[in-house]
Every structure is written in structure tokens, then in C-alpha cells.
Amino acid sequence: MRVAVIGAGIAGLTAAFRLRLAGAEPVVFEAQAQTGGVIGTERIEGFLVESGPTTIQAANPILDALIRDAGLEPDRLPASKTARKRYIVRDGKPVAAPGSPADLVTNSLFSARAQRRALREPLIPKSRPAAEESVADFARRRFGPEALDYGMDPLVAGVYGGDPKRLAIRHAFPGIWRMEQESGSIVRALLQGSKDKKNRMGRGGMFSFRKGLGQLPEALSDALGDRLRLSTPVRRLERQGTGWIVSGDRLLGGHGQTAWSESFDAVVYAAPLHALASIALPEGPSLEPLTNVVYAPLAVTAMGFRREHVGHPLDGFGMLVPGVERSIRILGTLFTSSIFSGISSASSTFRSDVARAPARHVLLTTIIGGMRNPALASLPEKEAYALVLGDLRSLLNISGEPVFRWHTSWERAVPQYNIGYGKTLAAIERLEAAWPGWFMAGNYRMGVSIGDAAKSGEEAARRCLL
Ligand SMILES: Cc1cc2nc3c(=O)[nH]c(=O)nc-3n(C[C@H](O)[C@H](O)[C@H](O)COP(=O)(O)OP(=O)(O)OC[C@H]3O[C@@H](n4cnc5c(N)ncnc54)[C@H](O)[C@@H]3O)c2cc1C
Known part of the structure; x- marks a missing residue:
């Protein structure tokens, strides 16, 4: 089975690596001259810089297996x-943030009034499961305005660079949303979870690799060998019977480009949603809910x-x-x-x-x-x-x-998993149903962390092989 994987970010590399291990023939097409998408490391003058992410959240079975299978376990750091310990800035100074549910009412980040309001959280009724509430409304409703300003708002800045008034709690923070739906209270769910030490406020263990996060895409790319084609943007996709014709350019480093075209049994699209707008695609359902994502x-x-x-x-x-x-x-x-x-x-x-x-x-x-x-x-x-x-x-x-x-x-x-993101996710599913042999993976699907993007790649490979 020949599979074209579009994009060599962590989602595309994971999909290709898994397809290869399962005996399929993936070819990864990457527009840029380097692998890894936003992940990339350089050591300059003794300083190690990361172009995008710096750490990975530990205890993720999919990433753990990927790291092991890529032979990177000895380099885990x-x-x-x-x-x-984490700091939040208050009144122009970094103040230590609560490290456990118990700290919520003893730390100095929140005022006594905000702490009293947080104690009432278990009494606040849960929202209707169908509601698409913003992160800001959710935080204010359950914990009060200060918890939004000094808790959720900086968290949103750290994870999404996002606006809490526009992000949807159920899509942007599904774990927190589920806590409310399943336990009726975030505090109650956290207290239950903190019995399991690894789960403490979701902070259990972050890691990287000795030479930086770039080691992960590099190891996956090495395993793919010449099945990874860099400086090779995909420009056109056509359906041919049950398969696909994939075409694009090979950029020759300042010396122009050559056109190419190849046939595949399936396509895993692992480039960002906005890149769909620059690829000629077959007739199908509207792409607007995808290309409009901010x-x-x-x-x-x-x-x-x-x-x-x-x-x-x-x-x-x-x-x-x-x-x-x-x-x-x-x-x-x-x-x-x-x-x-x-x-x-x-x-x-x-x-x-x-x-x-x-x-x-x-x-x-x-x-x-x-x-x-x-x-x-x-x-x-x-x-x-x-x-x-x-x-x-x-x-x-x-x-x-x-x-x-x-x-x-x-x-x-x-x-940005903003209010209405459910329509984007539904449109992705409609596209996959309309175009047999078309699978989508990336940080727009199951979450924006490296672990979530890798999971979407693994999931696309699994469905591709069915
Ligand atoms: C500054 C920053 C900090 C972050 N910090 C963290 C962190 O600390 N921890 C964490 O877990 N996550 C972090 N993230 C998020 C996480 O790194 C990303 O969400 C994830 O790596 C994205 O992976 P991806 O494969 O979905 O997409 P990308 O990495 O965007 O890869 C998509 C690839 O598709 C390629 N492409 C586009 N168009 C075409 C085309 N036409 N043909 C071929 N290829 C194409 C692109 O060149 C790109 O290489 C951070 C992100 C950023 C930007």
C-alpha cells in the first residue's frame, strides 16, 4: 500500500513511521528544507534554542511507544x-502559582475573596453537555473573575497564545470540560486525581531529549530514509479510481524547481488547515470551516x-x-x-x-x-x-x-479551538467520508500538544491500514 503523507511535522512523521512499521510504503512530502514542522533545535555558542516547543508532557502511552520504537529512550531527558514550580505575574512581579488543589486556598497568588469564591466551586451546577461555552465564561462561572484573570487567562496564553473569550472550553480543554461533566466539579475531580501523584494538577513530569526536542523528528526521519522528501511542496491532489494522484514541485535551492507527479493508494494530510487553500483539490464538501480556522x-x-x-x-x-x-x-x-x-x-x-x-x-x-x-x-x-x-x-x-x-x-x-470548532471537526469527518483513502492528522484535530498531534498521526495511520 503506497501512502502519500503531506507534511513532516510530528503528526505526519508519526503517521509515516507507523505505516512503515506495519509494512506499508509511505512517502512523506515536506514543503520546507527541514523536517519536524514547528519542532526544531539548534545549539549556538553553547546555548540550546528551540524554534517552537521546549518540553513534552510525560505519561503519554502513544509518545512513549513512539520514542521507544524510534530508539530514543536512552536520550530522554x-x-x-x-x-x-510555576510563576504567574501579578502586580508586575512573578508569584508562585498553586501546585496542588489544596494550594488553591493557601497560596498568595489569589486574594482571600477569590479563594472563598473557589471554595464554592463544587456547589456550582454543571453546564448543559451540548453548550459551547467560552473558556472565559466557564472559568468565571465556576471559579469567579480572579480565577479567570490570574488562572485560566495565563494558561490559555501559554498553551494556545489564545483569547479565552473566543476559545471553547469543550474543544480547547476537553479534560477540564469532562471533569465538570463527569464529576460535577473541577475541585472534586482534581482532589480525586491528586490521589494519583502523577496526575497532580497535570504537572507530573515534562521531558525533552539530551540534544533537544529536535531529536524526535530527526530519529523518525532517519528511520524513514529516502521515503522523506524535503523541499517538496504538494500543489495538487486528484482522485484516480480508488486512489490518488499527488503532484507538486521539488525546490532546487535557488536553482528553480522541477515538477513531479505520483500515484498513491491513500493520502494522509498532515499539513496545517490553512495550507489546504494553496493546494488544488478535487470537488467535495466545502473547505471553508477548515481554511477559516484562526x-x-x-x-x-x-x-x-x-x-x-x-x-x-x-x-x-x-x-x-x-x-x-x-x-x-x-x-x-x-x-x-x-x-x-x-x-x-x-x-x-x-x-x-x-x-x-x-x-x-x-x-x-x-x-x-x-x-x-x-x-x-x-x-x-x-x-x-x-x-x-x-x-x-x-x-x-x-x-x-x-x-x-x-x-x-x-x-x-x-x-485556535474557538467557539464553533465542532463545525470544523464535523467538516473534517465529512471530507474523510466523501473522499475514500483520505485521512487527516495534525494539531487541529485532537489537541495542540506534541502528544496530541502525534496521536492524530497514529490514529490516521491506523484507519488508513483498516
Ligand atoms: C512557539 C510554539 C511553542 C510550542 N510549545 C509547545 C510545548 O512546549 N509542548 C507541546 O507539547 N507543544 C507545543 N507547541 C505545539 C506543538 O509543537 C505543535 O502543535 C505540533 O508540533 C504541530 O505538529 P503538526 O505535525 O500538527 O504540524 P506542523 O509542525 O505545523 O507541521 C506541518 C508541516 O506541513 C508542512 N506543509 C505545509 N504545507 C505543505 C504542502 N503543501 N506540502 C508539503 N508540506 C506542507 C509544513 O511545512 C510543516 O512542516 C508549540 C507550538 C509553537 C508554535
């Missing part, structure tokens, strides 16, 4: 214990400092900034060199090949833009550095100049 723009700025120039202890995963903190314009900052310090708990020796910053230095990775401030994602590099440095100086008490800077931006980074 757990986040340090320090990274369990993607948040994001920019990533990494900065390295000498340790003694940063006054904050950086004893955590990072800090998120609520939208109500109007004087701060960044969405959040990862304390990257604290998450992966290069110091193993067993030996306490410093490993410069694993650490994200050289000895006596720190690396901070800041995200700007999102639906809150979309224009900031496309700022020229120099202006982005000035904005980020200004905010970091005041939040983390930074005195000296950065010794290292790196910047990249994504015009359409993360799909």
Missing part, C-alpha cells in the same frame, strides 16, 4: 524537580545572560503573564536553563552537552504575540529584543546585557 501568530525570543546579572532565583519552569497585567507585553518566559540544567541528580556534575546554557549562564525563552497582541509576533528582530529585554529586566531583576540573542517567528503558529 526529564525536567528538573525545580521545574514543578491560527495565533507567535514569536520566540531566546536570551542568554551571565547568572550573576539575573536577580531572580529562576527556581521554576517559567512565568506566564495574564492579559490584565497591562504594563507587561510578553506572554510568558520559560526558565529554560533551570528546566534542563545539565546537572543530574545522581552525580551533581555539570554536563555542558546536555545543559541549555554554558556554565555560569542562564537561558530564558520568551513568547510574544498570540491573539492578545498579534502584531508583536511580526516585530523586526531588533524591536522584539528591546521589548522582551525591557519586560525581563523589570520582572526578573536583570542588570547586565544579554550575552546571547536568538529570535524566530511563526505567522500562523497554533490553531
Whole structure:
């Protein structure tokens, strides 16, 4: 069975890897010159920068199996214990966020009034299962306005770069939505869940790999060998009997391009939804609910400092900034060199090949833009550095100049599971039903995390093989 996989992000690579292991013949077509989609790692001047994601949430059986089968298990790098602590900015300062359901009423992030309101949460009736409520309305209804401003809003910024007034709770945070539907209360569900330590506030374990997250797409790509074709955008898809003709260009690095066309038994579409608009497709159901999906723009700025120039202890995963903190314009900052310090708990020796910053230095990775401030994602590099440095100086008490800077931006980074997203998901299913041998995978389907995108790839491969 020959399968064309369109897009070499984690969803497409997972689908192709699984198809190959099952004995099928996948060919992955990737528009860019590199594999991995938004996942990519570079080590520059001793600092390790990630172009998109920095960590993966642990305890995901699909990713665990993928990592094992790709031979990457020995390179898995757990986040340090320090990274369990997270900061939220309040009144212009990072304040430690609650680490467990019990902390919700003892920590200093929320006012006494907000804590009393949170205690009433188990008494709030659940919403109708068919309702499409926004994340903001859901948080305000169950926990009160402060929990929205200093709890849900920064979380939404961290995961989606999104707007809580537009995101739909049931699609954007299905786990939280199910807690309400099944237990009638988030607090009750969390208290039940916290008996299982791994589940504690969903923070149990994050990880990466020794040489960064880029190792995952690289290992999958290596396993695919010449079945992965880079710089090869797909431009046209035609149905031919029960199969497909896939056509496109091969970009020859500044020397023009050549056209190609090949026949396949099936297609796994694993490129972003907006890319559908630039591919000639067969007649079929309307693509508007797919191509209209909003993607948040994001920019990533990494900065390295000498340790003694940063006054904050950086004893955590990072800090998120609520939208109500109007004087701060960044969405959040990862304390990257604290998450992966290069110091193993067993030996306490410093490993410069694993650490994200050289000895006596720190690396901070800041995200700007999102639906809150979309224009900031496309700022020229120099202006982005000035904005980020200004905010970091005041939040983390930074005195000296950065010794290292790196910047990249994504015009359409993360799909927004907004109110009405149910129509998009239904349209995807209609398309799959209308076009036999057509399967869709990607971060627009089962969630935006790496684990969710990989799961959608695995699922597409499974259905393709039926
Ligand atoms: C800045 C940022 C930070 C993030 N942080 C985290 C994090 O810490 N943890 C986490 O779990 N997740 C994080 N995410 C989310 C997660 O990384 C992504 O949702 C996921 O990696 C997307 O995978 P994908 O395969 O669906 O899509 P993509 O990675 O977008 O891959 C799609 C591929 O399709 C290709 N393509 C497009 N058009 C064509 C065409 N016509 N022909 C051929 N190929 C085409 C593209 O070039 C691209 O390579 C982050 C995302 C961003 C942007």
C-alpha cells in the first residue's frame, strides 16, 4: 500500500513511521528544507534554542511507544524537580502559582475573596453537555473573575497564545470540560486525581531529549530514509479510481524547481488547515470551516545572560503573564536553563552537552504575540529584543546585557479551538467520508500538544491500514 503523507511535522512523521512499521510504503512530502514542522533545535555558542516547543508532557502511552520504537529512550531527558514550580505575574512581579488543589486556598497568588469564591466551586451546577461555552465564561462561572484573570487567562496564553473569550472550553480543554461533566466539579475531580501523584494538577513530569526536542523528528526521519522528501511542496491532489494522484514541485535551492507527479493508494494530510487553500483539490464538501480556522501568530525570543546579572532565583519552569497585567507585553518566559540544567541528580556534575546554557549562564525563552497582541509576533528582530529585554529586566531583576540573542517567528503558529470548532471537526469527518483513502492528522484535530498531534498521526495511520 503506497501512502502519500503531506507534511513532516510530528503528526505526519508519526503517521509515516507507523505505516512503515506495519509494512506499508509511505512517502512523506515536506514543503520546507527541514523536517519536524514547528519542532526544531539548534545549539549556538553553547546555548540550546528551540524554534517552537521546549518540553513534552510525560505519561503519554502513544509518545512513549513512539520514542521507544524510534530508539530514543536512552536520550530522554526529564525536567528538573525545580521545574514543578510555576510563576504567574501579578502586580508586575512573578508569584508562585498553586501546585496542588489544596494550594488553591493557601497560596498568595489569589486574594482571600477569590479563594472563598473557589471554595464554592463544587456547589456550582454543571453546564448543559451540548453548550459551547467560552473558556472565559466557564472559568468565571465556576471559579469567579480572579480565577479567570490570574488562572485560566495565563494558561490559555501559554498553551494556545489564545483569547479565552473566543476559545471553547469543550474543544480547547476537553479534560477540564469532562471533569465538570463527569464529576460535577473541577475541585472534586482534581482532589480525586491528586490521589494519583502523577496526575497532580497535570504537572507530573515534562521531558525533552539530551540534544533537544529536535531529536524526535530527526530519529523518525532517519528511520524513514529516502521515503522523506524535503523541499517538496504538494500543489495538487486528484482522485484516480480508488486512489490518488499527488503532484507538486521539488525546490532546487535557488536553482528553480522541477515538477513531479505520483500515484498513491491513500493520502494522509498532515499539513496545517490553512495550507489546504494553496493546494488544488478535487470537488467535495466545502473547505471553508477548515481554511477559516484562526491560527495565533507567535514569536520566540531566546536570551542568554551571565547568572550573576539575573536577580531572580529562576527556581521554576517559567512565568506566564495574564492579559490584565497591562504594563507587561510578553506572554510568558520559560526558565529554560533551570528546566534542563545539565546537572543530574545522581552525580551533581555539570554536563555542558546536555545543559541549555554554558556554565555560569542562564537561558530564558520568551513568547510574544498570540491573539492578545498579534502584531508583536511580526516585530523586526531588533524591536522584539528591546521589548522582551525591557519586560525581563523589570520582572526578573536583570542588570547586565544579554550575552546571547536568538529570535524566530511563526505567522500562523497554533490553531485556535474557538467557539464553533465542532463545525470544523464535523467538516473534517465529512471530507474523510466523501473522499475514500483520505485521512487527516495534525494539531487541529485532537489537541495542540506534541502528544496530541502525534496521536492524530497514529490514529490516521491506523484507519488508513483498516
Ligand atoms: C512557539 C510554539 C511553542 C510550542 N510549545 C509547545 C510545548 O512546549 N509542548 C507541546 O507539547 N507543544 C507545543 N507547541 C505545539 C506543538 O509543537 C505543535 O502543535 C505540533 O508540533 C504541530 O505538529 P503538526 O505535525 O500538527 O504540524 P506542523 O509542525 O505545523 O507541521 C506541518 C508541516 O506541513 C508542512 N506543509 C505545509 N504545507 C505543505 C504542502 N503543501 N506540502 C508539503 N508540506 C506542507 C509544513 O511545512 C510543516 O512542516 C508549540 C507550538 C509553537 C508554535
